[in-house]
Amino acid sequence: MLHFSHPVVHPSPPVVGQGQAEVEMVPPAQGQAVQVEVANGDGNAPAGVIMRDPWTRCGLVFRLLQAAFAAAALAVMASTDDFSSVTTFRYLVAAASVQCLWSLAVAILDAYAIVVKRSFRTAGAVIILALGDWVTGTLIFSAACGSAAITTLLSNDFRACSVNPCASFMNATAMAFLSWLARAPAFIGNLWTAVHRIQKS
Secondary structure (H helix, E strand, C coil), X not given: CCCXXXXXXXXXXXXXXXXXXXXXXXXXXXXXXXXXXXXXXXXXXXXXXXXCCHHHHXXXXXXXXXXXXXXXXXXXXXXXXXXXXXXXXXHHHHHHHHHXXXXXXXXXXXXXXXXXXXXXXXXXXXXHHHHHHHHHHHHHHHHHHHHHHHHHHHHHHXXXXXXXXXXXXXXXXXXXXXXXXXXXXXXXXXXXHHHHHHHHC
């Protein structure tokens, strides 16, 4: 059995239909290249591999948006001198770091799946992604809410924005909320795919 990619990414089974020839894998002789002919298919893709999952391409875009917004929130908050004195702001920096790393890791996996024309075929892999999205989404959302509360307290109640960089706090909080919003389509797509895979199995 030939393996072309990571075990998490599985090939689709060969599809034989009307007007499509069945592919037979023949071991090549020494010094002879393998030639595979697929009717009505992509000649660059390995035999029997079809990219059918639209969430992979859409998910890559949303993952990059999540990572970009989280990195912006992290950079803006870390650029201030006073964030380390407030526990909520330190929590936002930690949550944004986790969110950025998670989104970049899944984005790399999605990009690899697109390059090799594979899609996630197991319900287990999709469930892991959905759980990871849920955990990181909870972290970044709670951190953004806490930072928004502290920023509102400083600006409206204490009127202390003259001695605190409230604008930077607000910008970092807004970036954190945008990162959380960008994950909603990916989370819904992964959850829907996981339920669909479980129902089929």
